[in-house]
Amino acid sequence: MARPIVPVPDPVSQPFWDACNEGKLIVQYCSICDRRQYPPEATCRDCGFDFHLSWQETSGRAKIVGYSITYDSRLVQWHPLQPFLNVIVALEEDPVINFHTNLIDDFGTNLTEEPDIPIGATCEVQFVEAAPGRMIPEWKIVK
Amino acid sequence: MARENWERNHDPVGIWNGRGKAALIARGHSPTDRRWDGETLEKSLGAYMMIAVQNALDDAGITVDDVDGIIGSAGGQPNGAPLSDVWGPRDYFDPPYDSEDGLTHVTGQWLRQQMGFKNIKYINNHGDPIWNLIGQAAQAIADGRAETVVVTYPNGNLPGRYHQDPSNEARGGAVWPNTWGWGLSGQGFTFNQYCQKYGTNHDRMAPFVVQERKNGLLWEHSYYAQHEPGEFTEEDYLNGRMIARDLSIFDCDRPVLAAAAYVMTTAEKAKDMKQTPVYIWDHTESLFSPRSLVQTIDDTEEWTDIQAQRSYNGSGITADDIDVFAPYDGFAVFTQYYIEAWGWRGVKRGESHDFYAGDISLKGPNPLNSGGGNMGTGRMRTVFITDPLEQLQNRAGERQITGRAEIAVSHGVLPITAGTVVMSTNPG
Numbered sequence: 110m111a112r113p114i115v116p117v118p119d120p121v122s123q124p125f126w127d128a129c130n131e132g133k134l135i136v137q138y139c140s141i142c143d144r145r146q147y148p149p150e151a152t153c154r155d156c157g158f159d160f161h162l163s164w165q166e167t168s169g170r171a172k173i174v175g176y177s178i179t180y181d182s183r184l185v186q187w188h189p190l191q192p193f194l195n196v197i198v199a200l201e202e203d204p205v206i207n208f209h210t211n212l213i214d215d216f217g218t219n220l221t222e223e224p225d226i227p228i229g230a231t232c233e234v235q236f237v238e239a240a241p242g243r244m245i246p247e248w249k250i251v252k
Numbered sequence: 253m254a255r256e257n258w259e260r261n262h263d264p265v266g267i268w269n270g271r272g273k274a275a276l277i278a279r280g281h282s283p284t285d286r287r288w289d290g291e292t293l294e295k296s297l298g299a300y301m302m303i304a305v306q307n308a309l310d311d312a313g314i315t316v317d318d319v320d321g322i323i324g325s326a327g328g329q330p331n332g333a334p335l336s337d338v339w340g341p342r343d344y345f346d347p348p349y350d351s352e353d354g355l356t357h358v359t360g361q362w363l364r365q366q367m368g369f370k371n372i373k374y375i376n377n378h379g380d381p382i383w384n385l386i387g388q389a390a391q392a393i394a395d396g397r398a399e400t401v402v403v404t405y406p407n408g409n410l411p412g413r414y415h416q417d418p419s420n421e422a423r424g425g426a427v428w429p430n431t432w433g434w435g436l437s438g439q440g441f442t443f444n445q446y447c448q449k450y451g452t453n454h455d456r457m458a459p460f461v462v463q464e465r466k467n468g469l470l471w472e473h474s475y476y477a478q479h480e481p482g483e484f485t486e487e488d489y490l491n492g493r494m495i496a497r498d499l500s501i502f503d504c505d506r507p508v509l510a511a512a513a514y515v516m517t518t519a520e521k522a523k524d525m526k527q528t529p530v531y532i533w534d535h536t537e538s539l540f541s542p543r544s545l546v547q548t549i550d551d552t553e554e555w556t557d558i559q560a561q562r563s564y565n566g567s568g569i570t571a572d573d574i575d576v577f578a579p580y581d582g583f584a585v586f587t588q589y590y591i592e593a594w595g596w597r598g599v600k601r602g603e604s605h606d607f608y609a610g611d612i613s614l615k616g617p618n619p620l621n622s623g624g625g626n627m628g629t630g631r632m633r634t635v636f637i638t639d640p641l642e643q644l645q646n647r648a649g650e651r652q653i654t655g656r657a658e659i660a661v662s663h664g665v666l667p668i669t670a671g672t673v674v675m676s677t678n679p680g
C-alpha cells in the first residue's frame with residue numbers, strides 16, 4: 110500500500126533506491142576501513158574519504174533490535190495511522206548496521222494494543238511500493 | 253552546523269590553558285511567554301533580547317560602552333531550523349522590525365544597532381546551544397579576542413504546533429527517518445533499551461520530573477512560575493499523554509518564548525563589577541554520529557562516557573568535586589545517561605532510577621538540577637547557566653542549596669552533540 114511519506118532520491122542515495130526497485134538491499138562499504146555504512150553518505154564516516162567507498166549487496170536478513178510506537182508524530186502525513194509501529198532491525202551479517210521498518214504485517218493497522226514483538230527474532234527484507242515506481246525496504250518476521 | 257576550531261574536542265584535551273582567565277558575572281532575563289503572537293512588537297524576540305541584555309548589564313553594574321564582544325545564537329530556535337524557515341514568509345513592520353532579524357531571530361549586529369553598543373570588536377552569531385556559547389565566550393576572552401562579552405540566547409516560539417512537518421515527501425537526511433515515520437519515537441526507543449538493559453521502567457522517572465518542577469517553580473523566570481504555578485504530582489506525570497512508547501508529554505520540554513543574556517569578562521575586569529566572579533575552569537565539546545541509522549543505548553553510553561571523561565580531563569576535577577550538577581533534561585529521558593557518565597554522587601550505569609527514588613530534593617544532599625531544568629522552567633535552556641551561576645554566587649534565594657557550592661558542572665544538549673562547562677568560585 111502507498112506510504113504517507115515518499116523518499117526522494119538524491120545523488121548519494123540514488124544507487125540505494127535503484128537497487129530497492131530491483132529487489133536488492135545494498136549498503137555502502139569502505140574497503141580501507143572495512144566497514145559497512147548505512148544510511149549512505151558522500152564519504153566514509155570513519156576515514157572521511159570517498160575513494161574506497163562502493164556498494165555491497167546484503168543478505169537482507171536481520172534481527173529485531175527493539176521497537177517504538179508513535180502516538181503523536183510531528184510528521185503530519187502519518188497522523189491518520191496513529192498509533193503506529195516503528196521497529197529497528199539490525200543486519201544479520203553486521204549487527205552494527207540498523208534499519209527502520211514498520212513490519213509488513215502490521216503496517217497501517219492503527220494499533221490497538223502493544224504488539225508482541227520478540228527482540229532478536231529473525232526477519233527478512235521485502236520491498237513494498239511506497240509510491241508508483243518507488244520501492245522501499247520493509248521487513249517481515251520469519252515464522 | 254559548522255564546528256569551529258575554538259572547540260575543545262580532541263582527546264586528551266588536557267587542562268584548559270584559559271582556566272581562570274574568564275569569569276561569568278551576571279545574568280539577565282526577559283519575561284517568559286508561551287508564544288509570540290506575531291504582532292505585538294514589544295513582546296517580539298528582539299524586544300525580549302534587549303530587555304535581557306539590559307538586565308544583564310545592570311546586574312553586572314556596567315553599560316553598553318563597557319562591552320566589546322557579543323556572542324550569541326542568532327537562530328532563535330536552537331538545533332538547526334530557524335523559526336523563520338518554519339513560519340515565514342510574513343509581512344514585516346517598520347524598522348527595526350523590517351526583517352526576521354529582531355522578530356524570530358536576533359543577531360549581534362541587530363542588537364549592536366538597537367542598543368547603541370559602540371565598542372564592539374568581536375561578534376559571533378554562529379554558536380549554539382547555550383553551553384557551547386558559554387564555552388565560545390570563555391575561549392574568546394582567554395584568547396584576547398574580547399574582554400567583556402555579552403552572551404545572548406533568544407529562544408522563540410510562535411503560534412501553531414511546534415516543528416510539525418506537513419510534507420508527503422522526504423529529502424536529504426530526512427529520508428531515512430521520515431519514510432518509516434520515525435520521529436520522537438527515537439527518544440523513547442533508546443530509553444526503552446535503557447530500561448530493558450537495567451530492568452527499570454518509565455514510571456520510575458516520576459520523582460525526578462516532579463522534583464524538577466518543584467525546583468523550577470522557585471525560579472522567577474520559569475514559564476511555570478510565571479504562568480502555571482500549580483503543583484505537579486507524580487500522578488500527573490504517570491497520567492501524561494504518550495507521544496511515543498516510553499516518552500510522555502511530560503518528558504518533553506514545553507516550547508516557550510524567552511531571552512537570556514550573560515556578562516562574561518576577564519578575571520581582572522571582574523574585580524570591578526557588581527557581582528562575585530564565577531570562573532570558567534573548562535569547556536569541552538563533542539559531536540558524534542551513530543554507528544548506523546538509529547542511535548542505540550550503546551552509542552549513547554559510549555558518547556556520554558567520552559564527553560564526561562573529556563570534561564574531567566579538561567578541568568582536573570573528579571565527581572566528588574561537583575557541588576552543583578546541571579545535566580540537560582529536554583528530553584527528561586536523557587538525564588540518566590549524563591548522571592551515570594559523570595558518576596555524580598557515585599551513581600553508576602543503570603542506577604539513576606534508584607537515585608531518583610532517594611532524596612534528590614533541593615535541600616537534601618543530592619540537589620540534582622537545582623534550577624529545575626527545562627522540565628521545571630520550559631524550553632529555555634538558560635536555567636542551566638543561570639542556576640549554577642546563582643548557586644556559586646550564593647544568591648539563588650529559595651533555591652540555594654544547603655551544602656557547599658564552589659564547583660558547578662553544566663552539561664547539554666544531546667548525547668550526540670554536547671557541550672560541558674565547569675565553573676568555580678576560585679580562579680583555580
Ligand SMILES: [Zn+2]
Nearest residue numbers: 139142153156
Ligand atoms: Zn573509510
